Amino acid sequence: MSKVPCLGIRREDKNRWERRAPLAPSHVALLVKRGIKVIVQPSTLRTYPDKAYYDAGAVIQDDLTEANTIVGVKEVPSSLLFPDKTYLFFSHTIKAQPYNMPMLYDIMQKNIRLIDYERITDQHGRRLVRFGRFAGYAGMIDMLHALGDRLLAKGFSTPFLHVAYSYCYSQLENAKDAVRSMGEELAQIGIPKALYPMTFVFTSEGAVAQGALEIFKLLPHKMVTPEQLIELVKNKDTAEADLNVLYGCVVQAADMVSPNDPTKKFDKTEYYQHPERYHSTFCDRLGKCISVIINCMYWD
Helix, strand or coil, rough: CCCCCCEEECCCCCCCCCCCCCCCCHHHHHHHHHCCCCEECCCCCCCCHHHHHHCCCCECCCCCCCCCEECCCCCHHHHHHCCCCCCECCCCCCCHHHHHHHHHHHHHHHEEEEEEEHHHHHCCCECCCCCCCHHHHHHHHHHHHHHHHHHHHCCCCHHHHHHHCCCHCCCCCHHHHHHHHHHHHHHCCCHHHHHHEEEEEEEEHHHHHHHHHHHHCCCEECCCCHHHHHHHHHHHCCCCCCCCCCCEECHHHHHHHHEEECCCCCHHHHHHHHHHEEEEHHHHHHHCCCCEEEECCCCC
């Protein structure tokens, strides 16, 4: 084992869409400056080119056996797990996910110390490595493209087709420009009358939702409350239809569940501590009013 602290950055191999990296070249430069050797496996898919890591002081090579600690993003195939190392990645094992139990068993058998990003928390138990605003950006952009494909399959050609998946853009601003351009087209030609009103419901107001809303608000839109959403859909055949506007609505727990006891009001603290005292009203109350659900909350 190397006497010099050595960190390995593995090449992601779970699927061809995975372009993320656990550390950026700027992080590598800081580590090298502190006397830590960094080895980066070469990758033609990673969003940062190998040269950027090399220029930051990293060694570019396939062999990571010298590294004391190896970091990645997604799960590591069991055959590529080295014994007696420390690994950091999203293992997707904390809920005993069946498909990753063989990997977890191999980790234990190989005396590996696993640091799962999902288990890194602050003093209040809140996760520090989690989906944030950029997850909202990517999810919303991908959804717009998927929506265009879905509507086309149903016989509707819409401007949503003109936004690509998020991985196709080299920078966030490029993706935003594409969404703005699509919004300008939407403002001119509108949506088919049969799709009115086109409503987007965002669950929660957290960081993911804020990212998704930032993208949504690049389009011609109007934000409404859950009550206004219900009235909008109820009166869609009698009110004057504005086909050039999309409707957005943010819903939270109080809009999705009700106490089992009809004499009680929703209490967030009680709901989180005793969910069995509540039942879902989301589908019956809002389901028929929604064109697209943008899920930005954690489901357990």
